[in-house]
Amino acid sequence: MPDLSGLRRIVSFGTLALLLSGCGATPQVSQGASAIEQNALRTPQPFTHLTPQRYTPEAWPEALNAYVLLPESQSEALRPAALVVHGGGWRNRGPEDMEGIAEQLAAQGYVTVNIEHRFAPEYRFPAQLHDLQQAMAWIHANAATWQVDPDRIVGVGFSSGAHLVSLLALVGSEGPLAEPYGGEHARLAAVLAGGLPSDLLKFNDGRLVVDFIGGTRAERPEVYALASPARQITANAPPFFLFHGSWDQLVPVDHATDFYAALKAQDIPSELYLQRGRGHFTSFLLRGSAIEAGIAFLNRHVQPE
Numbered sequence: 001m002p003d004l005s006g007l008r009r010i011v012s013f014g015t016l017a018l019l020l021s022g023c024g025a026t027p028q029v030s031q032g033a034s035a036i037e038q039n040a041l042r043t044p045q046p047f048t049h050l051t052p053q054r055y056t057p058e059a060w061p062e063a064l065n066a067y068v069l070l071p072e073s074q075s076e077a078l079r080p081a082a083l084v085v086h087g088g089g090w091r092n093r094g095p096e097d098m099e100g101i102a103e104q105l106a107a108q109g110y111v112t113v114n115i116e117h118r119f120a121p122e123y124r125f126p127a128q129l130h131d132l133q134q135a136m137a138w139i140h141a142n143a144a145t146w147q148v149d150p151d152r153i154v155g156v157g158f159s160s161g162a163h164l165v166s167l168l169a170l171v172g173s174e175g176p177l178a179e180p181y182g183g184e185h186a187r188l189a190a191v192l193a194g195g196l197p198s199d200l201l202k203f204n205d206g207r208l209v210v211d212f213i214g215g216t217r218a219e220r221p222e223v224y225a226l227a228s229p230a231r232q233i234t235a236n237a238p239p240f241f242l243f244h245g246s247w248d249q250l251v252p253v254d255h256a257t258d259f260y261a262a263l264k265a266q267d268i269p270s271e272l273y274l275q276r277g278r279g280h281f282t283s284f285l286l287r288g289s290a291i292e293a294g295i296a297f298l299n300r301h302v303q304p305e
Contacts, residue, residue, distance in 0.1 A: 087159030
């Protein structure tokens with residue numbers, strides 16, 4: 001997610017919330033009723049913050065840390081985990097942006113792994129996807145210690161983080177982007193993605209995407225297509241929950257609506273939560289009900305009652 005300091009200088013969070021308090025959301029569901037309507041949220045439970053730990057191998061180009069939250073439970077039963085990835089245009093920001101969401105997930109019983117990743121333009125695609133694949137391998141390596149069910153790991157991200165977890169879910173375990181760091185360990189059971197840039201070929205040749213890919217659309221069209229989650233959807237895709245601001249000018253709303261339509265066409269369980277009157281920044285700042293609905297969706301798919 002891009003830097004919000006300018007927005008904070010212009011208007012306080014409280015004033016912004018007041019201005020947009022009348023804005024609602026339009027949920028769309030591909031199958032049945034929405035998860036939030038089915039009361040899929042659980043009673044919050046306590047959790048513990050672990051000391052930040054390096055998740056990348058010693059030989060990795062950059063040491064990257066993960067911030068892990070462990071739900072407190074007396075049960076020995078296996079539980080789901082969540083890989084959480086921040087936004088920032090693939091070039092800045094950090095896990096602190098996703099701390100609140102990570103805590104909500106942990107309170108719902110997810111072992112939550114909120115990670116750093118390498119930044120463009122020093123490291124270009126698919127370096128960031130490789131980081132996520134390494135994070136998934138690290139979660140699997142710690143699964144027994146943390147009581148994680150390896151078949152119930154979900155991905156959660158916003159903006160460029162949503163792009164990375166969506167790409168991981170669609171091509172991280174098989175296909176041309178699975179080598180050399182992907183495979184079965186990189187498979188996600190479901191995804192919660194907000195402000196998702198789903199098709200990089202829709203963007204003009206702006207600095208963020210060009211720096212991430214390492215060239216313009218005309219110069220590297222095949223790479224743009226390979227790096228676009230919307231162009232990688234198959235019948236094997238996991239369930240997706242999408243939330244997006246209807247006034248988003250940075251990542252226009254058709255990135256979400258077209259992606260949702262493609263999921264429906266493949267009969268993939270999915271929900272689209274359009275936040276009326278929200279832009280890219282405000283869809284994240286005022287995300288409360290969208291995240292609650294998204295976590296309910298995840299609960300329904302990976303930890304049913």
